[in-house]
Amino acid sequence: MGLLPAPLLAATLLGAPLLVAGGQQGNFVTDLVAKLSPVEIPWPLLVLIGALLGSGFFLLLVFITPYAMLAIWAERKVGGHIQCRIGPKRVGPFGLLQSIADAIKLLVKEDTIPAGADKLLFVFAPALVLASAIAMFAAVPFAPDVWFTDLNLGVFFIVAISSLTTIGVIMAGWSSANKWSLYGAMRMAASVISYEVPLGISLLVPVLVSGTFSLREAALAQEGWGGAAWYLFRDPFVLPAFLLFYTASLAETKRAPFDLPEAESELVAGFHTEYSGMRFSFFFLEEYAAMFVVSAIGALYFLGGWAFPGLTPLVEHLFGRGWIFNAVAIGVFSAKALFLVFVMMWLRWTLPRIRIDQVMTLGYKYLTPLSLACLLGAAAWELYVVPLFGGGG
């Protein structure tokens, strides 16, 4: 029963950006529905059908679940090798099917709700968390022509939706009727409120440089210089902005060393202490989905999206911008994003956890002013330095 709201909510959240995207763009799901339908379906209805039937379930089944399972496997392998262990190896080749075995185990586990819990919120919280994780994917372009919706406010949408998970986490912590969970929820609220500021400001740097909120257009703009026109190399302010963005996104996705909401050694398991079975795994799924999304933003906005020096121009020269180019683009983009995900795992298995007051100090005293300085610097650079080279910004 707790499982049902998640895809529906996700589909509705997905429907919104599709409608907002407006125009007669659509995506391949809406195209397919329109093609197969014998009668002409009015556009808004088509969008809703596309969202409900297509994107939500398609994303969930075809992309997010396999990706999250792979990421969980990778996390365990990475952790294993960092810790002089082997990691999972029994289920399937190299233990690749371990996540499936885990998922089956979680599905058949008893689904408990604590006696003192606020039942409605308790059931609803994981659904909200998972739904927002799925919805975040809606605005991520994977290649020049592979995307679900090209929102003109794409990155804004993603940052906004990612804050929804915080509400879910707070709901979970509050409704569990457990003081440790409540601690986790309050820590989540505190760290997200503090870190969304530097996250947003550091993201404004590439927005300022590219002049667009659309992730796809920003990535397209970085294809120049033989695929090396990454914003990271553009001026001296983007690299620090990238590091700030990455640090803040660790806090946003509650990854180590900012994993205070679920700090195992302090808060037992934090906000999901009382959750079991599939509801628990929703939180897990969300964490890995959010990791990928923030890494995708990093790759698209800072690391040149799907452009790779030498490779992408060569493919374009040989095959044009057809499906081969798109396939290569997906590969390059995924490699970049997954590398950032890998760094997150690497950090998790290496670093200790920061204390809550140190988290606040870091956020307000260092990251926020630094990100503002980066924004100012980048603006000045665009205004005064770029014209010197004859660029238009």
Place this chain on the structure above:
Amino acid sequence: MSEPARAATAPPRPVPPGAGDEHWVGDLRPGEREVLLDVKTQDMEINMGPQHPSTHGVLRVLLRADGEIVTGAQPHLGYLHRCAEKIGESVEFLQYLPYTDRYDYLAAMNNNLGYSMAVEKLMGVEVPERAQWIRTIFAELNRIGSHLISFGTYGLDIGAFTPFFYAFREREWMMALFEKVCGARLTYSYIRIGGVFNDLPEGWLEELGRFCDVFEEKWVEYNDLLSHNHIFVERTRNVGILPAEKAIAWGCTGPMLRGSGVAWDLRRDAPYSMYPRLEFDVCLGAGLKGTLGDCWDRYFVKLLEMKESIRILRQCLRQIGPGPVMADVPKTIRVPAGAGYVGVENPRGELGHYIVSDGGKISRRCRVRGPSFCNLSILGEMMPGTMLADSVAIIGSIDIVVGETDR
């Protein structure tokens, strides 16, 4: 941070009338901590343990917290009570030896040694020299093993997972060395009254030499990974400061006391076994990263001691000679009437055995002074005013083994 409505409406926990010495150690005394808040806050009582990942077993600490700030803490013991001392009054001397393995199960060899020495003192047994060397080797090797666990779990407490596995990698070899000698990996009962159970197998000492070489290399790795990690230092420096006078007043021993800069080590100050013939330093906290006696100092003393133990082991390897490993002790041990106390330097501090005998096969009284228990007593004094995350760091730095606090 304000108290949530639900918790506020819950009836306050009644203070049991006439509970005697049960009181809130963390109750605010005038001027102890002043908080000026324009928000009305209410302290929240929260149970840490007995099933909590960082209480190192089944320790239960009743915390009082104002948001993230701990205002009071009271440890509740006894969840692992197994009547060890009472058993000591009802089984024969040799039969009690396996029970000593189980107080501080991470340093079973040291426990065996402490008990055996107490009984030997009453019996007036002279332990052969080779047995003394072997005892010293195992006491030091077990100290390394115990400190490795302490190092690894302290990393876990602070949130770093990996040091634990690094520590276990070396501890595995150490346990294999023990296994070769006595067949057991945790509860050895190897050091017996009058000597040790059997002689070392062939090639064992050479392997110990190799272990020493490898361990010294790995020791550097531990420091690179954890000791000097910026986040780790920030989490542990100036946290849980224990001044020297306070540490002495509360009867702290072991790394806890030495972390506060007090040079007190029974191996040097009340030498036993082969320690008088060995050269070693007493490692002290020096306030390298923050204040003297903070969590980092207590942690780093243990790391230094591991290195010192390797130095001792090397000397033992050079000096050990052939000979018998067991004194002439009857199968049924009868201890002459009398009482005696022997304290040994366990990894966690002074482990004392006070044994009273009436001349029979069974001791009249077998009192144990456990270092973890005495060190833990100061917890309620150290916790108030710290953050919730610091409380975990403090409990970890006290480094208790609940098997010993509860016995």
